[in-house]
Amino acid sequence: MPTLMLRFKEKTVGKYHLKKGEALTIGRMENNDVVIENLAVSGRHAKIDSMDDGFLLTDLKSKNGSFVNKQLVSSHWLKHGDAIDIGKHTLVFAYEEGEPRPDDAPAVGMDQTMVMDTAKHREMMAKSPAKMEPQMPEKEEPIGVLSFLAGGEGEVELSKKLARIGKKLSSDIVVRGLMVGQTAATISKRPNGYYLSYVEGISKPNVNGETVKKSVMLKEFDVIEIGSVKMQFVYK
């Protein structure tokens, strides 16, 4: 398996072994695998993941950045001989002699769509949950909540992809009123947020005092009025 040589001012000050299926973290804080005590280095500066046969360096939004062969990178597949500059230190990535090197393996066919080996990826995460999870892209999305200001009590979590508001008893939020439609409005969860849409009935929904004729994206603290109900949209 490849190694990382930590060098500072022409001297080797450390040697680390990378293992298949294991992640390695680099930073100033003591809980990193490679600790570099230097103020130019962020607490959690970068990480190296083992993916398929290769190793992927990812900068963890460090203050001063990570450089590979003098180029600023946010992500980089490591090749034999790559020099990673972090602060004033350099980490040299090298395969052992005679070890098979996945030369450009992950880069096969730049235009060809391919799938990451997610099974391995997951296995790796399962092995070191404490290390990996906070560094993975955020999967935990905040959940929208409607809290009643009038016409009801408590709050309703928008856990469904589509919540219905209206007179129909099967609605997620039942609103009374002669002019309120069976389904007066719906709230959809879309990739970029929650959207409130008017559906039917004479009484149209109202967001921050503005009548909604079609649909609007909800912002936190928006006040929604439908018939006799008044609710505030917040994230939990």
Next chain:
Amino acid sequence: MVIVESAGVTDVGRKRKGNEDALLLDDDLRLYVVADGMGGHQAGEVASSLVVETIRDYMKRFKEDGDMEALADYHEIFSKEANQLLSCIHMANQRVHQASYSKEMYRGMGSTVSAVYFSHETLMAANVGDSPIYLVHDGSIDLLSVPHTVMAEQTALDPEGAKRLGGQFRHMLTRAIGIEETVEADICEIECFRGDILVISSDGLSDKVSPEEILGVVNKERPDRACRLLVDLANERGGDDNVTVIVLKIQKVRHEKGGIIGLISRIGQGLSNFPLKKYLYKKERSCDADSDA
């Protein structure tokens, strides 16, 4: 009830020998699907057409048999129709996965899938992989699909840094149909309005033509001509990959209402431009104010 004008085109492009994309336009089922297959020796074509056929077959069965059997994994957070669409995608995954072990040359094949389905009142957009589903509403274009690529996930972590990522990340998927025994699709269910336009495509289009350019074309042209123009544009810019586009224009949305309330609200809607409605509305509001007090 939603009335849709639909059109779709798939094109081999300028560089590839075969077309690994597949598409489905079914105005009876009101189901529209793009699948972008991958895998050598025609396996990509096999995977993408399996995906499209499976989704159509199962959606048809759901429609014909009504509720059919209870779904094994029914999720309360989705509507019934969304659950049906998701189980079709799961079936497609299972079929491609099984087929990939049936022949040596199919090993490792997979596909993306992006599907739009109209139920009585809403539209559902579900996807696995990186084939985009755009919604054009009130002059702006938004993604309804979630791109499952390393690039997109890195962008969530570090938007600035991701811009400097190498090209290989653009096409590296974090999930796809047929690769593993199970797959999780992203889905959203929304109201649609008259004049809304949906565009489903393979990355052969989205790599070459920006969302704003797509917006410009579909806003001006009818669906069939818009598809042709978009494919031509991708080909003029190299046509490196197969190009597939579906354009759906919402012509009409009618909500089914019953009884006297339906009648009142229909009359009310007819009168919506007259002061009477404002009067009624105001009156209702003042009643509410009373009850609040």
